[in-house]
Amino acid sequence: MSEAPARPRRSPVRLLRLLPVLAIMALLFGVPWWALVASTTDWPVGVIVGGTVVFVAAFVALPLLMVLGHGRRHLDWAAALGDKLLGAVWVLFVWTLVGDVLRLALVVAGVHNPERSRIVAAFIVIVVAALLVWGYVEAMRLPRIKNVDITIPRLGAGLSGLRVVMVTDTHFGPIERSGWSARVADAVNELDADIVCHVGDIADGSVAQREKQAAPLATMRAQLARVYVTGNHEYFGEAQGWLDYMTDIGWDSLHNRHLVVERGGDKLVVVGVDDATARSSGLIGHGADLAEALAGADPTLPVLLLAHQPKQVPQAVQAGVDLQISGHTHGGQIWPFNFLVRLDQPVVAGLSKHGERTQLYTSRGTGFWGPPFRIFAPSEITLISLHAG
Template sequence: MADTSETRSADSAAHGAQRSRLRRLMRYLPLIAPVLLWAVPCWLLLYAGQHWPLPVALAGTALFVLGLVGMPLAMVRGHGRRQQDWAAIVGDTLLGASWVLFTWSVLLGVLLRLALTVTGVGDGQDRARIVTWASLGTAAVLLAWGYVEARRVPRVRRLDVQLPRLGAGLDGTRVVLITDTHYGPLDRARWSARVCETVNTLQADLVCHTGDIADGTAERRRAQAAPLAAVQATRARVYVTGNHEYYSEAQGWVDLMDELGWEPLRNRHLLLERGGDTLVVAGVDDVTAHSSGLTGHRAHLAGALHGADPDHPVLLLAHQPKFIDRAAAVGVDLQLSGHTHGGQIWPFHHLVRLDQPTVAGLSHHGTRTLLYTSRGTGFWGPPFRVFAPSEITLLVLRSPQRLPSS
């Protein structure tokens, strides 16, 4: 027994040391990441096996140094205490551009250079030049396309979702999900209005917003959020907080959504009834709410379901997909989430998977729980979406006992 206890103590100590090292690394990440994002493409495009004329090398290096210095400074002015929108736009754009250039200079620097070597194309200098121009061209095309993708009104993604406990009277219930609108430094009031117009063409019974409405306070982004008042639903419009609300006075957003006619489901539920059958529509605050220090803000699933008939199916709104473990543990039928943006800029989704169980789409958890993760309606930060299109989601709920006329 003593040996077992000592082994467990040693394992605990080892895990504790590993977590401590990880925390230390995360503290340095904001310093390390910008250097890597700018220094690696600079080396690969200007110096790795290449001999550019000195003026070209110096000018290119100066641009990369300017990006390395300018991006953090702009982001601090834009997202720090000053909250200067122009600086946020500059910093966010540079962040997206550096990520795309970093990704494709590394990929093409390895894969294209290897292919050129195998096929015997040119000498080392020629191959290096081809990789440089291919990387710059690919990055430019993807950034232009990604900007258009980010700024357009999302396409509607429609899918039928069968819930085994859903009564026949509720078969065909139309649920529209929007999330992660992230109204921010780029004024998107017209985009917001067009999104709401698209939602209204879907003839929804229930419209849900699963948080991250904006980057900034409700007072500051009110004009962009105002079109949400025009959204139509035959039964209800419901909303839960996301983590970004807790960066920007969350209670102000709860109050504004209530003012716009949306029902904030803050650890509570409502009942959607039709044809003698009932669906429990519940919502919880974001999982980061408790650490915000705001009184009464926390994710409390038991409170959200308090008083609900356990025999009725439950539709749960929770901003982050990782809440699914708690939802599955109590037998929630369907959880709707956002937060991930589908990665937003490929291949960032691989990093998202380190924190979330899913990145996008419908997935099964536990014995009966389904999770739908939206790629988001807007974008955060960098105004680009690359291989991660935005969406407005129409989920048509289906009952296994649906009536023939449904």
């Protein structure tokens, strides 16, 4: 009688990798649990038990939903629930820490426990609930139009007043947003743009999964050009598929290449590069290459560069680019995540100067990623008006 095959043992390295994740989760859930349920609030036993059960259930549900939603199964309902839970616990954790400021003020004012801890707990619950409702409305609303005027000294007079409309980070995903996508397209068309740009992160998923939400992109209009570059999220799925899709619906996919637009006898080079993560994706023929993208372009002409991540700006400075437009940061999306974004990117949002010539405009993004909340980081459709120096 043959022996049953031995069950594969989990790699110690894999288990060690889980420890930081478990530690982070313990902090995210444990700190609010302690402040709201188990510390010096002196709640009745039933409240303590009930609150603990809720926190334990959420602690178990989050990784399960993330695996089902963002793992091999790609279950949209699980991803949507998991993302909402992740956003909620992050906001709860942050404002529990902020609540300690109120706690200190109450100590100074002579308020004793359990009244002091109960006041802080009530503050946390009310503020977090209000922020989550407001943040959800902000994430799902039609983005505001952000008007930006940028002077480019090398821009010819014939191109002065050129209107460049920028959308980025639409992140079509597990929450069905076809109606939102159509409203964004209508808002873009009302701006009567000369150039419309999508600066990456169209969707989380394949073209087959998200085509219904992306379809309104085909209706966006521009007088001179509609151009698109990949973001890092395209490389989580099928970057070449999205490049081909955008080309099929009439956009120019700037896969390390450029085109030239002309108005009033003056010309502008519009160039696009792959996302900064493209080369490490292993996808053959992909990888940001600004030199290749600019090959054959007249070096005396002004250059508008589409590059998904702001941290691609050093290459733009080296190449003498006049203006780079980027997304990726979402402006932090959920405060105070903007401070963490700043550790990885030179700019979180807005217009900045780099080197002697290059300017960079970083959008807060048109959609959202993951948790459907935007807190102190509003979305935008950007209308950039270019002016001659």
